[in-house]
Amino acid sequence: EAGVVQSPRYKIIEKKQPVAFWCNPISGHNTLYWYLQNLGQGPELLIRYENEEAVDDSQLPKDRFSAERLKGVDSTLKIQPAELGDSAVYLCASSLALDNEQFFGPGTRLTVL
């Protein structure tokens, strides 16, 4: 069974440019999470989806970050415009339901120059 798939794996952009990350969760997993992992830190939750509904987006900086999960499967996370401080690894995870084990993807490493 395929795990959580993320693309791209690496992205380098200049500040003020837009960027988007894509996540395909494990088939059948209803809950999807986006985390931000700064260098030398643990992941921090940005947003959590139950099917297509965002049930917790309290940590998402809504002035520049947006996310969507159309049809309750794949999800995209967008930053517009990117800032130098956004350089980090963006992790996607999914779980069968809200109270089940979270499975993580390999992440997208973003570098903003």
Added chain:
Amino acid sequence: GEDVEQSLFLSVREGDSSVINCTYTDSSSTYLYWYKQEPGAGLQLLTYIFSNMDMKQDQRLTVLLNKKDKHLSLRIADTQTGDSAIYFCAVDQTGANNLFFGTGTRLTVIP
């Protein structure tokens, strides 16, 4: 939120036991987890313990929980070079799979 603290580095010799420690602040935490992250990979769940337990053993892994001191530890017996990775402690404050992660402990196993 929750503050979860870990020491940053640990080095052990192959074959020895490793003990990775974690402290947290919220006594209402329900589930407590240990994740492993290898270079360029996502986090892999190793084991977890429910807050009404003191100890859980799973093959080479032993988790100890001291609720009074809000202290969690992961012991890896017979540590191998393949165990070299970053280990994250995570606590679920609400029981709704809302995880707060520590900073991670980088374990280096010396052959």
